[in-house]
Amino acid sequence: MSKAKVVTATIRLVIPAGQAKPSPPVGPALGQAGLKIMDFCKDFNAKTADFKSDVPVPVVITAFADKSFKWVMKTPPASYFIKKAAGMDSGSQRPGHQHVAAISLKHLHEIALVKQQDQPMVGLPSLVKSLMGTARSMGVRVVTRPEDAP
Structure with missing residues (x-):
């Protein structure tokens, strides 16, 4: 034993x-x-x-x-992936008031697929919602289509 x-x-x-x-x-x-x-x-x-x-x-x-x-x-933090996808160095100084970049739902979905390795029991829609909140708190606007991102 x-x-x-x-x-x-x-x-x-x-x-x-x-x-x-x-x-x-x-x-x-x-x-x-x-x-x-x-x-x-x-x-x-x-x-x-x-x-x-x-x-x-x-x-x-x-x-x-x-x-x-x-x-x-573990996989890198969600903020790292969001910054890379949005092409920015740092988040907004005034999140909620000032947007510094935009990211599409497609990008968030791809990030969620990577992050799901750390949390296999959490569903993909929940991870995408969580990533939307993270993006919002960084001053990154979430758009539905990649063409809508400036």
Whole structure:
């Protein structure tokens, strides 16, 4: 009979692809849990080597009592995808009052398909609605057809 490992910590970080280093935020977070920082950095950088360097990658690291760990890579945040699809660098300073870009429902649907990997139990229409709210809070107008976007 195998014994289940005891979880001592769950660490959530967002690290740029291929740029995990023992410096903050990675080093202190893993060091507090007593994990081997360089093992994680090498593994993460190897798995994200083919990503663009500016892609933020959310990671969930589960630390166990025997100082071992496992980690799961998530899809980049919805705001990253919306900014890329809308061709903008940052959101509106006054969301709700000022629109800085527009994005079509088709784009949101494609983003929802990618984000569904992290949330397989959530339906696509719900994810699209959630993405519409995220876009609105960033000052991005959602249009029905790509031709309507300026």
